[in-house]
Amino acid sequence: MRGADKILLSLAALASAAPAHDPKPFSLFEYKTIWQAPPGVRAFYPRLTELKDGTLLVTTGTSGNRSLAGLSSFPVFESKDGGVSWKQVSNITDQVNGWGMTAQPAITEMTQDVGPYKKGTILASGNSWSFNETAEGVGTKIDLYASRDRARTWEFVSNVAVGGRPNTTNGADPIWEPYLMIYDNQLVCYYSDQRDPDHGQKLAHQTSKDLKTWGPVVDDAAYDLYIARPGMTVIAHIETINKWILVYELPIGNSSSYGSNYPVHYRIADSPLEFQSAEPLPIVINKEFAPNASPYVVWSPVGSKKCGTIVVSDADNSQVYTNQACGDVDKWEMHATPQPAAYSRALHIFKKHPDHLMILGGSTFDFDEGDDPNLSASVVSLTEVVKGKYDKKGCDSRR
Structure with a gap:
């Protein structure tokens, strides 16, 4: 099975x-x-969004499911009655890296048009990563996916940012923990960033007006003390x-x-x-x-x-x-x-x-x-x- x-x-x-x-x-x-x-599986780091009509969509990271269902993915659940009853409607899967959607999901409904994507589109992200050398290499990637059919199917849209191998040691260079928000007719993707040599970790964001191309990294919380790790x-x-x-x-x-x-x-x-x-x-x-x-x-x-x-x-x-x-x-x-x-x-x-x-x-x-x-x-x-x-x-x- x-x-x-x-x-x-x-x-x-x-x-x-x-x-x-x-x-x-x-x-x-x-x-x-x-x-x-x-x-053998556990849910962790759940995220949700409420659609314009009151429908709730919830997704979650899962651990231990590589042997159960192949590469990690984010299951998506829907409730139309305020959380009283739920049904699974899809899985958000890694379509480009061969690493799985490993951890730290994010999900939101577009409240404004952004580029070719219309208000009401569901956006999702997460951290796709690999520890071990493979044909695809190692690293951490924050990728963006979109659903035009109320979270039933998902399409890869773009890569927001790329970091190094997952490693929380100061001096390593991965990225973590995306958070998505529509603001001023653009998408903002916030995340934790270890790539700046001046900071063990900082909080940063990038913006996109078409969901395909992304602007420069902008600091949100970066401390002068190197070992401070806002996340x-x-x-x-x-x-x-x-x-x-x-x-x-x-x-x-x-x-x-x-x-x-x-x-x-x-x-x-x-x-x-x-x-x-x-x-x-x-x-x-x-x-x-x-x-x-x-x-x-x-x-x-x-x-x-x-x-x-x-x-x-x-x-x-x-x-x-x-x-x-x-x-x-x-x-x-x-x-x-x-x-x-x-x-x-x-x-x-x-x-x-x-x-x-x-x-x-x-x-x-x-x-x-x-x-x-x-x-x-x-x-x-x-x-x-x-x-x-x-x-x-x-x-x-x-x-």
Whole structure:
């Protein structure tokens, strides 16, 4: 049996085992499995986008599936009822390198025309890499794919950037962690970049007005201290004040901040193309706790009339971190959620339900014994989270 067939059978088994009474469409729910990973496989680093009609598309990196289904790929799942039910609609596969789509997926819907690609086209990216010498060589490649049929089929569009062999050692030259955003009738691809000899790693972006050709590398967070390694760009628009927030992790050698070795930082700028000149700020709770690693950020108009609510997630804890003061560095709060900690969880605020916060997760980075390998999500009331509905239940720390 082919690996793809095994995955489909796994999904069918999951569907047959689903509870008899699912939540109502677009309702709140705590922890629901989207994809039950086959034996030996785990989901990690999930990403999602909401289409104009409210359809959700989710994709995820997978590990351990080379023996199961050949080269790694990103399965794509669709929900038309706010995350209550899901079906797999495609796989995003490497069509050009012979390496697979190895890790760190990105997905978004085009909200504007860009070159020959029309509004409503689905774009996806990820890191295709090879450790070992092959006929195709070794390296890391951030490639762009497009779907004109609502994520059913995918076509290779262009290569955004190329780096060296996957290696997180300072002095190596790979690239990592793409993040896609349509802005001002162009596509912006943000990523982590180790190729600059002046920086162990920096955050950068490139833009394209036709999705085929790409402009120069522009710095978003590059520190004078060589061993500083900002990573894992995620961006949100704070609509009430028309500013943009960038969150990232910031390891610096063996140092730590309040016990976090990858403390979460953020910058707020007038333009999503001008973060390098914005002030870098840490997220610290009550001057005693710093979120750790692979942050994600969203914004909701719910909360403060002037500022709404900024919501940030990290890798090591089930909590989220909220700010209803337009990003004031002294106004961060921590609140528990029912969704377990996971490597690079994703967040989402529903366009027609701005109080609904989806927390999307997979496995943890180290995947300790007993950890959940599946792709899963919770949809909770942001208002109730901020009021502390789950705080009394305690929190789940994987640190």
